[in-house]
Amino acid sequence: MNEYDSSRMADLLHEAYGLRLVGSAEDADVILMNTCSVREKAEDKVYSELGRYREIKLERPDVIIGVGGCVAQQEGERIQKRAPFVDMVFGPQAYHKLPEMVKQIRRERVHLLATDMPEIEKFDHLPKASHGGFAAFVTIMEGCDKFCTFCVVPYTRGPEISRPVEDVLRECREVLAAGALEITLLGQNVNGYLGTGPDGEEWDFSMLLYAVARLEGLKRLRFFTSHPMEVNEGLVEAFAELPVLMPFLHLPVQSGSDRILKAMHRGHDREHYIKLVEAIREARPDIAISSDFIVGFPGETDEDFADTLDLVRRVRFDTAFSFNYSPRPGTPASKVADSVPQAVKDARLQELLAVLRQQTREFHHAHIGRVEEVLVERPSKSEGDMQGRTPDFKIVHFAGKPDQVGQLVQLRITGAYGQSLRGELTHE
Ligand code: SAM
Ligand code: SF4
Numbered sequence: 354m355n356e357y358d359s360s361r362m363a364d365l366l367h368e369a370y371g372l373r374l375v376g377s378a379e380d381a382d383v384i385l386m387n388t389c390s391v392r393e394k395a396e397d398k399v400y401s402e403l404g405r406y407r408e409i410k411l412e413r414p415d416v417i418i419g420v421g422g423c424v425a426q427q428e429g430e431r432i433q434k435r436a437p438f439v440d441m442v443f444g445p446q447a448y449h450k451l452p453e454m455v456k457q458i459r460r461e462r463v464h465l466l467a468t469d470m471p472e473i474e475k476f477d478h479l480p481k482a483s484h485g486g487f488a489a490f491v492t493i494m495e496g497c498d499k500f501c502t503f504c505v506v507p508y509t510r511g512p513e514i515s516r517p518v519e520d521v522l523r524e525c526r527e528v529l530a531a532g533a534l535e536i537t538l539l540g541q542n543v544n545g546y547l548g549t550g551p552d553g554e555e556w557d558f559s560m561l562l563y564a565v566a567r568l569e570g571l572k573r574l575r576f577f578t579s580h581p582m583e584v585n586e587g588l589v590e591a592f593a594e595l596p597v598l599m600p601f602l603h604l605p606v607q608s609g610s611d612r613i614l615k616a617m618h619r620g621h622d623r624e625h626y627i628k629l630v631e632a633i634r635e636a637r638p639d640i641a642i643s644s645d646f647i648v649g650f651p652g653e654t655d656e657d658f659a660d661t662l663d664l665v666r667r668v669r670f671d672t673a674f675s676f677n678y679s680p681r682p683g684t685p686a687s688k689v690a691d692s693v694p695q696a697v698k699d700a701r702l703q704e705l706l707a708v709l710r711q712q713t714r715e716f717h718h719a720h721i722g723r724v725e726e727v728l729v730e731r732p733s734k735s736e737g738d739m740q741g742r743t744p745d746f747k748i749v750h751f752a753g754k755p756d757q758v759g760q761l762v763q764l765r766i767t768g769a770y771g772q773s774l775r776g777e778l779t780h781e
Pocket of ligand 2: 497500542580
């Protein structure tokens, strides 16, 4: 989502003033940092990176420095107190104001703060997306109303707002006309989408999927990130019925312990999650399931953690992102003592990662010998190799040519590693 937001900021400033992206901050007239505050580490990075920009500002006082995104929303003017050389601080709901802010700073050399969360749709103020790539992102909803007790997102990104169906379809048609083969629909809780349809009725996420899937020229449809409580029958059916919907689902579960799931305010128990994955796999047997885990949530006991390991063994995940719990300011969980000692958190995280890595290896290994359609993304790091993604989102390296970027090729999978697969072009 942040990558998408960053590219829209670049689009905006390009349209307003012809600004274009440059390779390094040292060459820039405007430096924007788009930040994440989901874990403390990401937030710490903001201040260390700002140290670098301070040097640039000392050398070139005319450079405009802005901090946007969730850390900006949360920290507000504290950022300018700690780093007075920052010209503007703007939250995720305010980036459509960038051209105006840049203009004002150039003219008046003022410090600006834009962290209010207006009801207006920032989408209405954005220029046409300029993607033009073979893989495009389209935001369909923003914000989150779930208020999981550990999570800062509802406070920084505000309440859930869904774009009207017609707006989403129009943007999808535009990126397809500009050459996209793959569209990824984005949202904090993408399957919580509830947008006004052309018939004046509220459309849910699966209805939107069916409409996007019908668009001319679309070869691959993906979405991120979904919440287990928003998976309904329509979505399960969409996986069974829409071949263009790729067989990959990122479905964060966070914990396998009922007690912890309740304390996290996730709205479901472990059995519900396990049954959900069973139903989805029944609808789409080749689907890859990925997830997020938080280890060391306040009050997590050895038994709770054992339940997480047990859920992982029962479900079996293609991939997963696992994190140590990080207390976030203002969240309910941060007001409870962070009771799990760091050494215990670390040990649990390592144990969980070991199980998950083994599962990834097994899923990767099962691909050997298969012929997969791969969308070629870029040259890979090793000389003469290209890399792309299988329908189930696995990275494949193969001997190819740069002019294959953006094409769908058939590869026979010949090798499996921890993070990726190896393949060769078939001649069929
Ligand atoms: N909306 C998605 C959901 O609920 O499934 C997840 C979006 S969240 C921004 C991305 C991931 O960050 C979460 O799934 C969670 O694992 C992790 N995360 C969020 N807050 C965290 C915290 N305080 N400490 C550690 N990890 C956290
Ligand atoms: Fe955060 Fe996701 Fe929970 Fe919303 S649903 S509060 S984004 S973890």
